[in-house]
Amino acid sequence: MCSTKFNGKKMVNKRELLLKSADELIHAQGFQSTTLADIARHSKVPLGNIYYYFKTKADIGNAVIQLRESKLQDLLKQLDQLETPKARLKAMTETIIANKKDIVKYGCPIASLSQEAGKIEDSMIKKADSILRLLVDWAIKQFKEMGFRQNARMKGIQFVSHIEGMTVVAQALKDPVVLDCQVKALKIWLDDIKN
Amino acid sequence: MCSTKFNGKKMVNKRELLLKSADELIHAQGFQSTTLADIARHSKVPLGNIYYYFKTKADIGNAVIQLRESKLQDLLKQLDQLETPKARLKAMTETIIANKKDIVKYGCPIASLSQEAGKIEDSMIKKADSILRLLVDWAIKQFKEMGFRQNARMKGIQFVSHIEGMTVVAQALKDPVVLDCQVKALKIWLDDIKN
DNA sequence: GTCTATACGGCGATAGAC
DNA sequence: GTCTATCGCCGTATAGAC
Numbered sequence: 001m002c003s004t005k006f007n008g009k010k011m012v013n014k015r016e017l018l019l020k021s022a023d024e025l026i027h028a029q030g031f032q033s034t035t036l037a038d039i040a041r042h043s044k045v046p047l048g049n050i051y052y053y054f055k056t057k058a059d060i061g062n063a064v065i066q067l068r069e070s071k072l073q074d075l076l077k078q079l080d081q082l083e084t085p086k087a088r089l090k091a092m093t094e095t096i097i098a099n100k101k102d103i104v105k106y107g108c109p110i111a112s113l114s115q116e117a118g119k120i121e122d123s124m125i126k127k128a129d130s131i132l133r134l135l136v137d138w139a140i141k142q143f144k145e146m147g148f149r150q151n152a153r154m155k156g157i158q159f160v161s162h163i164e165g166m167t168v169v170a171q172a173l174k175d176p177v178v179l180d181c182q183v184k185a186l187k188i189w190l191d192d193i194k195n
Numbered sequence: 196m197c198s199t200k201f202n203g204k205k206m207v208n209k210r211e212l213l214l215k216s217a218d219e220l221i222h223a224q225g226f227q228s229t230t231l232a233d234i235a236r237h238s239k240v241p242l243g244n245i246y247y248y249f250k251t252k253a254d255i256g257n258a259v260i261q262l263r264e265s266k267l268q269d270l271l272k273q274l275d276q277l278e279t280p281k282a283r284l285k286a287m288t289e290t291i292i293a294n295k296k297d298i299v300k301y302g303c304p305i306a307s308l309s310q311e312a313g314k315i316e317d318s319m320i321k322k323a324d325s326i327l328r329l330l331v332d333w334a335i336k337q338f339k340e341m342g343f344r345q346n347a348r349m350k351g352i353q354f355v356s357h358i359e360g361m362t363v364v365a366q367a368l369k370d371p372v373v374l375d376c377q378v379k380a381l382k383i384w385l386d387d388i389k390n
Numbered sequence: 391g392t393c394t395a396t397a398c399g400g401c402g403a404t405a406g407a408c
Numbered sequence: 409g410t411c412t413a414t415c416g417c418c419g420t421a422t423a424g425a426c
Contacts, residue, residue: 014391030314032227035419046393048422057420107310114367115302115310119225129367136364154376157364161377165360169331169352172309172324181349182356209409230401241411243404252402 015053017043022060023067027102027109031061031116062127065117068109069131076138085142089159089190092139093183096163100176108167110135136160148195155193162186210248212238217255218262222297222304226256226311257322260312263304264326271333280337284354284385287334288378291358295371303362305330331355343390350388357381 021043025034036057040047054060075095079088096103106112110131117128140156148155166182216238220229231252235242249255270290274283291298301307305326312323335351343350361377 028314029316030227030311032225033314033316036421037419047420048393048395049391051421052391107313111363111367112310112314115307115363116225118302118366119223119228119307121224121228129369132364132367136368154380157361157368157373158377158380161357161360161364163360164363165356165358166352168306168310168359168363169327169356171313172306172327173331173352174324178352182353185349185353231403232401242402243411243413244409246403247409 014043014045014049018045018050018053018060019063019067023064026061026064026113027106030112031064032120036060061117065113065128065131068113069134072110072131072134076134085145086190089139089142090187093163093186096167096179096183100179103167103179104170104174104176107171108164111164111167132160132164146193146195151195159186162189209238209240209244213240213245213248213255214258214262218259221256221259221308222301225307226259227315231255256312260308260323260326263308264329267305267326267329271329280340281385284334284337285382288358288381291362291374291378295374298362298374299365299369299371302366303359306359306362327355327359341388341390346390354381357384 018039021039022034025038025042029038036050037047039045039060040050050060054063075092079091082088082091102109114129114132136156138156139159140153143152143155143159146152162182163186166179166186170176170178170182213234216234217229220233220237224233231245232242234240234255235245245255249258270287274286277283277286297304309324309327331351333351334354335348338347338350338354341347357377358381361374361381365371365373365377
């Protein structure tokens with residue numbers, strides 16, 4: 001059972017509510033800095049009630065990872081409807097511009113989670129970098145479709161590296177213009193590239 | 196007073212010892228996951244004694260930031276002795292290969308600290324990204340020396356982005372070969388570049 | 391299913407003997 | 409300067425009434 005009805009109007013269930021709050025807070029503050037009390041306050045769900053929906057805090061972390069992975073999958077599915085692989089890759093770079101503000105403030109939601117997860121030896125959030133892997137594999141696929149063979153992998157990794165690199169630098173420099181310029185450069189690279 | 200003597204032999208003082216432990220542990224586990232007990236155990240200094248050398252945990256964090264900044268400055272000074280700016284930039288990429296193992300395991304010590312610091316609103320570690328800024332400025336200087344004018348800044352940022360991006364991807368994919376390939380690509384980019 | 395009160399443990403920090 | 413013992417807080421998690 002996932003959603004309740006009230007006066008015939010569909011309402012978001014609390015689990016979704018909590019997850020959405022956790023997602024936002026973790027993006028802004030990181031997993032470790034985000035307390036269950038934070039999530040409770042932000043989602044207006046009482047602290048103790050969280051445990052009805054999630055067994056542990058690590059569970060919430062994993063749910064957020066899963067959420068971001070499915071968000072990425074949706075995006076990729078969307079991009080795949082474009083005709084040429086080059087158009088898809090370019091469209092991907094445009095999503096960076098669309099999320100400019102958040103990226104400069106909080107960094108890339110995929111990479112930051114992945115990096116933080118790598119530092120927690122406890123017993124949790126182990127598959128965070130599978131999200132980034134997903135992105136890399138998608139990029140490689142695009143380059144293969146463009147006619148690349150042995151070096152499609154290298155090009156795909158280069159593409160993703162470029163994206164992640166610019167977010168790191170933009171955040172450190174607190175300068176959204178960095179993203180504009182680097183996306184432009186990345187597009188030029190895509191145009192000039194030859195196999 | 197910074198170092199003590201024992202039998203005429205110079206010994207590292209405890210502050211340095213603690214700092215070195217903190218540096219290593221924070222690189223491996225992150226600042227938040229690293230407890231004072233960790234540092235005490237690793238450096239074999241009793242927990243309570245840490246407070247003789249550092250007022251708070253945040254102080255330790257800041258000292259580590261300073262340490263990494265001065266390490267970077269030393270490296271840049273070293274590279275500056277090379278004749279051409281292009282040779283300096285290439286030599287910089289080679290330091291990535293030299294630290295391959297650690298980077299794949301723990302990521303870039305500069306970027307990871309910078310990112311984690313950005314998520315801690317508390318009252319500490321505010322100037323972590325000044326280190327990355329230092330690197331960017333140095334890179335820009337190199338491109339200016341190469342004859343670039345208005346777009347030297349963009350090229351410098353692109354260079355650093357490339358470096359930081361490859362470390363993120365290499366860590367997520369847990370694949371040191373990524374670094375080999377991307378460094379190679381970066382060198383080719385430096386050779387083919389024209390102003 | 392919902393919510394309050396509270397137990398429990400860990401970590402940063404301090405007191406104070408030596 | 410060094411080190412042990414311990415305090416106090418905060419964050420996760422649980423008990424249990426409703």
